[in-house]
Amino acid sequence: MDFQQEYIEEAKQVLKSLEHxxxxxxxxxxxxxxNNVYRYLHTIKGSAGMFGYDHVERLSHELEDLFSDVRDGIRQQDDFMLDxxxxxxxxxxxxxxxxDVVRESEKIIESIATIKGTAASGKGGRGAEVVNxxxxxxxxxxxxxxxxxxFQGVLDDxxxxxVCEFMIHNETVPFERQLSEKRITSWFEIIxxxxKSLDEVKEVFLFMKEAEYVVLAITSIDLFSSxxxxxxxxxSPEMIDARERMARQLIPTLSALAEPSVVRDDAKTDDAVSVDDADEEEQQTTTIKKSKRGGHVSVSxxxxxxxxxxxSELVIFRSEIQHLMGNNQRPEIAEAIEKLESLTLKLRDSAFNIRLVPLNILNVKLQRLIRSVSKDLGKEIEFITEGLDTELDRSMINALEAPLMHIIRNAIDHGIEKPEERERRNKPRKGLLKFYSYNSGDHVFIQLQDxxxxxxxxxxxxxxxxKGLLNKGQQYSEKELLNVMMSPGFSTADKVTTVSGRGVGMDVVKKxxxxxxxxxxxxxxxGLGSIFTLRLPLTLTVLDTLVVNVNESKYLIPISEVEFCYQETYTKLFAKKSRQVNYEGQLLPFVSLxxxxxDDSYPAEGTVIIINKNDTRMAVVVDNIVGKLQTVYKPLNNILQDVNCFSGASILGDGSMALILNALKLNQ
Amino acid sequence: MKKTILVVDDFTSIRHFVCEMLERKGYRTLGAANGDEAYNVLIANADTVNLVLTDYNMPDCTGYDLLKKIKSNVSVAQVPVIFLTAELSVEKMKAARESGLTAWIKKPYRAETFFSEIENALSLKTIKP
Structure with a gap:
């Protein structure tokens, strides 16, 4: 990103001034x-956070703290501190x-802590983190x-x-609505x-009126009954109990504090009066949040x-209802089904979304790989990433890791030249490796460019x-050669290096x-480089398919593979010995299912489906097309793994099962 | 009409970054590298600037100096001022609040808070005639 580069330049300028x-x-x-040193450190700290340099922020914060003490005369500067x-x-x-100097950075922070520990006699008790x-x-x-x-900002703060527990009182209008209408009528009790210290907590309310907030330190669990x-x-006593339980849960030290002892009697008698009131209020009190920063929940x-x-079952069930209602023309039912459809789809999308994680989680691994590989091979690499926030199914990302690493290894080993050679070729010494990722339609694209x-x-x-994969005298197109490169048992590394010579070639990546x-x-x-483009489906479990009929059996063909469909008589199809159809001037092999x-009986007419997968085309002849269906993909079990003309199975709307065709394998 | 926000930060990268982010959200932005420059830009665009978003610690004229200058000039005193800063000193913020600061966003900020603070400050000005 440009800003980041700009920022680094500016921050380095400030570091120069700081050094001076x-x-x-x-x-x-x-x-x-x-004062200057303090101000420079402060600037670095503030800006680092903006661009996500957390370690820079942390380190400069500690240093800033140190120098603020020097500035305020709490501490004397010495050579060790300056060094x-x-x-x-x-x-x-x-x-x-x-x-990767995080460890060094941590060491410095430790040293700062020892300096502070020895000299900051005035500021005791800072180190230990006590939960209040x-x-x-x-x-x-x-x-x-x-x-x-x-107000939302105050709550966020x-x-x-x-960690806190929010209780909303007097929620006569839903709290979300109060926020969106910017009219707060509820009041809040937060444990x-x-x-942080009491003063630090009070800071959050700096902009509010004194009468609008009270912050009490819980020094004893008796507070709630005081x-x-x-x-x-x-x-009411129950409500007090509930609060005491919450507080004990949130603040472990409270449990260690003395159990409730005295002065509760007078409180109790008075309680009776207010219980009714309070009960009513309690009904309107909801516990909304209990969160630890950010509001993430981890789910197994x-x-x-x-x-x-x-x-997934619901999606199927929805199809089933649609199927059953196929001929029912009652508009109310049609409308209800439509609603059900839109809701199921929304539900499905959100459910799948939960599984999606940003590609970012691979970033560190890739960077480390690049660092170690380029070091091993004596190459200099600049790694640029874009679109790491693109999301993919977690299991997909796991599956992607190995092939991506392999492609990167290859790019550094075979693609990017040694620095000296690059200079001879008028290229910058550092080889460029770009990682792009973006969403397009139902797919995620990942590009690796060197x-x-x-x-x-x-x-x-x-x-x-x-290797005996090609004939000496024959001319081959680049595409054919690339295909050979990705075929099993092919590896061009001159010698088996630890980097790319692990016995796995591009064929494994492709697989x-x-x-x-x-x-x-x-x-x-x-001379200019290569781009590897991976095209991946967003999720693995839902598939748009074309349902076709062959002699009363239904089969599914992924819509993404279907290029064109038309009807043709069998006599015409079988007119020639060779099983080929003419499509857009090209002869394509076809398979009649x-x-x-x-089956040797044929109807008069069949439907030809032109399949296009990875730019390889062929045709499949079926009886007719039943329709389009969104299906939930289920893999075949181990016994059927060898049957490669089917890639999986799915359940149809009427509850019957259908196999998903892997058309290209029909022809082999 | 698009709302205009004057972004003040001595770090060009941050200023540009904040401006671009705001523009993506549909605001118009102006930039200034320090308090003095910001004040001049504000005076020159007094009828279009709806909000001033400024860093606190800047050389020469700080965010606080800028705030005081703005609030003491009747022609621009009604423009809300927000500090976007890593400054944590409560005393400084109290002083700023007494001088008419509308809000204080700590760097680094969370996007939702950031935009809601800005929206909130902008809606303030439109309420007043």
Whole structure:
């Protein structure tokens, strides 16, 4: 991203100024320079977070803290501190360059902590993280938004403080609606567990009026039954219990505190009066959130699979209803079915979405691979990524890892030249490796582009001939040669290197990609580089298919493979000995499914379906087309694994089963 | 009509980044590299700028100086000012609030909070005649 590059340049400028100020400080202490150092560190910290440089942010934050003490006269500067900070500047620079110096950075932070521990006598008790309990009672003014306060933001900030339990009181209007209408009529009781101090918690409410919030520290579990608390909320004993339970759960140290002891008697008698009121209120009180930053929930894959399974069945059931209602013309029913359809589809999409994760999770692995491979081979690589936020099914990403790594290894090993050679060719010393990813329709595309030498077709041809895969005298197109490159037992590495010579070739990559119903395409230009494009389905379980009929049996053909359909008489089809049809001036082989399945009776007319898969075309002749159906893909079990003309099975709307054709295999 | 936001940050990359993000959301943006420049841009565009979004720590004229300048000039005093800053000092923010600061977004920010704060501040100004 451009901004990021721009940012790195700017941040490095600031680091330079910082270095300069530090060197000046080394000569003689000067309050102005201390101030500068503080300001530079502060700038680095603030900006690093904006661009996601978390380690830069953390390290500069610690340093900033150190120098703020120097500035405020709490601490004296010394050589060790300056040395450490100068070293930290180098590390910050490396971090900005994306180098893996996180461990060094952590070491510096530790050293800073020891400096602080020894000299900061005035600020004791900072190190240990103690979880404190608080109760926040918020009674925002109805017009809080009009005063310029974003109440949602305040709630978010509270959640940032730690773990909390929200209780909404007086929710006569749904809270979501209050937020969207910017008219808050509810009030809130929040139990919060946070490592922050009382003052830090109060900071969140800086922009609110004093009367709108109360923050109480939970020093004892008795708080909820105390008179102080009752002044804010009248609670029944059950409600007190509930709060005590919540607080104990959130704040472990509370359990260790003394159990409730005295002064509860007078509270109890008074309670009786307010119980009715409070009960009514309790009914309107809902616990909405209990969250740890961000609001993510981790769910076991088992549960997810179960959900997907149920949703899949629902999709089938929806088809079944549609099927049963096929001839029913009652508009109300048709409308209801339509609604059901749109809801099931929405449900299905959200269910599948849960399984999707961004490709980003591969990033670290790829970067590490690139770093180690390029080091091993003495090559310099610049790795650029774009679209890492593209989402794919988790299982797909897992399956993609090995082939992607293999392609990258190949690109660095065979594609990108050594730095000296690149300089001779007027290319930048660093080879460029780009990783692009984007969504298009039902597919995700991943492209890996390098600016290396491109694929050497002469080498492939020579190797192919040597391996007996190609004939010496024959001319081959580039596409054919690429196909050879991806066929089993082909590897052009001059010697078996630890990098790409692991006995796996591009054929394995192709197979692995095909296994997740993806395609791989290669384009290359000699001397300029290559692009590997992977095309992958968004999910593996739902498939749009064409339902065809062959002698009362139904088969499914993935819609993505169907290019064209037309009707033809059998006499015409079988007129010639060779099983070929003329499509767009091209002779394509065809397979009649009746013939294939050993049926020798033919109807007068059949339907020809032109299949196009990975640019390989053929035709399949069936009796007729039944319709289009969205099916849930189920793999065939082990016994049927060898039957490769079917890729899977699915259940039709009427509950019967149909096999999914793998048409290209019919012809082999 | 598109709302105009004046973005002030001495870091060009951040300024550009914030501007682009806001423009993608459909706002018009103006940029300035420090408080003095921002004040001049604001005066020159007093009738179009709907919001000032500024960093706090900048050389020469800080965000706080800028805020005070804006609030003491009647012709632009009604323009809401938001700090986008890594500054954590409560005293400074209290002082800024007393000087008329509308909101304070901590860097780095969460996108939802960021845009809702901005929307909220912008709707403020339209309420007032």
């Amino acid at each position: 100020s530090l060197l000046e400080l080394e000569k003689s202490p000067d309050p102005d320079q201390v 450490l900070t100068l070293h930290a500047v180098d590390i910050l620079r490396d971090l900005l360059d994306g180098k 309990g608080y109760v926040v009672i918020l009674r925002p003014d109805e017009n809080i938004y009009k005063r310029g306060i974003n 509270i959640q940032e403080l730690g 919060l567990a946070s490592t 008179a102080e608390y009752k002044a804010f909320i009248a609670l 894959t088992q549960k997810l699979d179960q959900l997907i399974n149920i949703v 600016d290396g030498n491109g694929i050497d077709f002469d080498k492939i041809k020579a190797k192919g001939i040597e 692995e990609i095909a296994a997740i119903r993806g395609d791989i395409e290669v384009s290359t230009e000699k 009746r013939e294939y399945f050993g």
